[in-house]
Amino acid sequence: MTIVLLEALTFGLGRLADAAAEAGRKLVLFTGNRDIYRYELGMLGPDRVEVVDIDTTDLAACEAALRAIPDLAGIINSTDTWALPGAELTARFGLPGPDAAAVRVLRDKGAVRELLYEHGLTRGRPAPVMVAEELGFPLVVKDSSGTSSRGVWLVRDAAELERVRLAAKETPLKGHLIAEPYFAGPLYSAETITWQGRTRLLGILSRQLSPEPVRREEAAAFPVAFPHTEHAQLAEWIGQVLKAAGHEQGFAHTEFVLTADGPEVVEINIRIGGAMLGEALCRSLGTNVYSAMISLALGEEPALLTQEIGGGPGIAFVLAYPAVEGVLKGWSGLDRLPGLPGAPEWYPTASPGDEIRHLADQRSCTGIVLAEGPTAELALHRALAAAGGITPEIEPFPGS
Numbered sequence: 001m002t003i004v005l006l007e008a009l010t011f012g013l014g015r016l017a018d019a020a021a022e023a024g025r026k027l028v029l030f031t032g033n034r035d036i037y038r039y040e041l042g043m044l045g046p047d048r049v050e051v052v053d054i055d056t057t058d059l060a061a062c063e064a065a066l067r068a069i070p071d072l073a074g075i076i077n078s079t080d081t082w083a084l085p086g087a088e089l090t091a092r093f094g095l096p097g098p099d100a101a102a103v104r105v106l107r108d109k110g111a112v113r114e115l116l117y118e119h120g121l122t123r124g125r126p127a128p129v130m131v132a133e134e135l136g137f138p139l140v141v142k143d144s145s146g147t148s149s150r151g152v153w154l155v156r157d158a159a160e161l162e163r164v165r166l167a168a169k170e171t172p173l174k175g176h177l178i179a180e181p182y183f184a185g186p187l188y189s190a191e192t193i194t195w196q197g198r199t200r201l202l203g204i205l206s207r208q209l210s211p212e213p214v215r216r217e218e219a220a221a222f223p224v225a226f227p228h229t230e231h232a233q234l235a236e237w238i239g240q241v242l243k244a245a246g247h248e249q250g251f252a253h254t255e256f257v258l259t260a261d262g263p264e265v266v267e268i269n270i271r272i273g274g275a276m277l278g279e280a281l282c283r284s285l286g287t288n289v290y291s292a293m294i295s296l297a298l299g300e301e302p303a304l305l306t307q308e309i310g311g312g313p314g315i316a317f318v319l320a321y322p323a324v325e326g327v328l329k330g331w332s333g334l335d336r337l338p339g340l341p342g343a344p345e346w347y348p349t350a351s352p353g354d355e356i357r358h359l360a361d362q363r364s365c366t367g368i369v370l371a372e373g374p375t376a377e378l379a380l381h382r383a384l385a386a387a388g389g390i391t392p393e394i395e396p397f398p399g400s
Helices: 015-023 034-043 060-068 084-093 102-108 107-116 129-133 158-169 226-245 277-285 291-297 375-386
Strands: 001-008 026-029 050-053 072-077 137-145 152-155 177-181 185-197 198-209 217-222 251-258 262-269 314-320 326-332 344-350 367-373 391-397
Touching: 001 102, 015 026, 015 034, 015 277, 034 050, 072 084, 072 291, 084 102, 084 291, 102 107, 107 217, 107 226, 107 262, 107 344, 129 137, 129 158, 129 177, 137 158, 137 185, 137 277, 137 291, 152 158, 158 177, 158 198, 185 226, 217 277, 217 375, 226 251, 226 262, 251 291, 277 314, 277 367, 367 375
Parallel strands: 001 026, 001 072, 026 050
Antiparallel strands: 137 152, 137 177, 185 198, 185 251, 198 217, 217 314, 251 262, 314 367, 326 391, 344 367
C-alpha cells in the first residue's frame, strides 16, 4: 500500500521514511522542486522514498497522478502552503484527512483570531489594514495565509504604517493583508497532536527572535521546563484554542506570546513544526513522532496520543544567516564543530552558488546548527556557542 506525501518540510523526510517502512507502507513524494530536499534525499537510498516530479500547484495534475497509483492508501501534507490542496485531494479520493472547510478557516489567520475572540481566548480582534490605526500602536500587519515570517511587519507608529502599506503593495501574498494587535512578551510554540478533537500537548518550544522591528527567528529550544501547574494550565488552554479554531486532527504548531496577562496566540499552523523541530521532538520524546503522520493518513488513532514519551535530551537549534545579500560561497568554521559540547550537527539549507536575498526572514537562512544537552536551556547554550563560530561566506552579486 502506498502513501503519498504532497510536498514536505525541508527536514524530516528520513524520519517519515522510517515510519512508513515500519508500517509496511511505500512512501512517494510529489514535489515541484526536489532541490528543497537535496540534503535528506542525498542521505536516503532510492528505495526509501520514491520521488515524482510534478507541478504540485496543479491540482488536476496531482489528482491524475494519484489515480495512477493502484494501491493508494493515504495522502500526507505537512506544509502550510499545501494544507488546503491536500485536504481537497483526500476528499476527492475518500481518504482519511481533515475537513477541507475546517482547513480553509485554519489557513486564514484573521478568521482564526475572530473565532478565538468569540470564544474569549484572545483580547484582540483583527482589522482591515486601511483602518489599522484603530487597534492602537504597536500593531502587526501580516499576510493572512503567509509562512516563514514573510509578509509580516511590526508597526510602531503612523509613519511606519504608511511605509508598510506601500511595501505591502509590492509584496506577493498568499492571502490578504490584515492588522492585529501586537502582544509583548517571550515567544513560544505549543507542539500538539490531536485525534477526533482530543489534544495532547507534547511540549513547548522556546523561540528567540532578532531585535525589533525585523523579528526574524534566530534560535529555538525544546522542551521548555515550565512549572507543573503552569504547564498543566497551558495544556488546557491550547486544547481550548484548537477546539475553538476547528482543528480536529493532526499535528499543530501554535505560536504564542506569554504576556503579563497570560498567553496570546500569534498563529496556528496545522502541521508539525518546521526547521529542526521534528527532529527535536523525536530525540527529546524518545520516539519517532512521524509515525503519527502515517497513522493519521490511514485513519488510525496515533499511538503518540497516549503512549509514554520523554526521557530524551534537551534539543536546541540556531539558524545561520549571512550579514549581507549575495552569492553563497560556503561556510567557515564548520571544521570546529567536532569535539564541541552538545555534539553539534550541521544541517545546510542552502548550497554554494545559491543567491541569498530577503535578509529580514527565514528565506536567507543558509543552515542550522543543532545541539543536545541535559535540559533545553543547556542545549541552547551549546548550540549558540557552536553557531557563533560559523560564518556564511558571501560573494557580492555580479555588477554590484
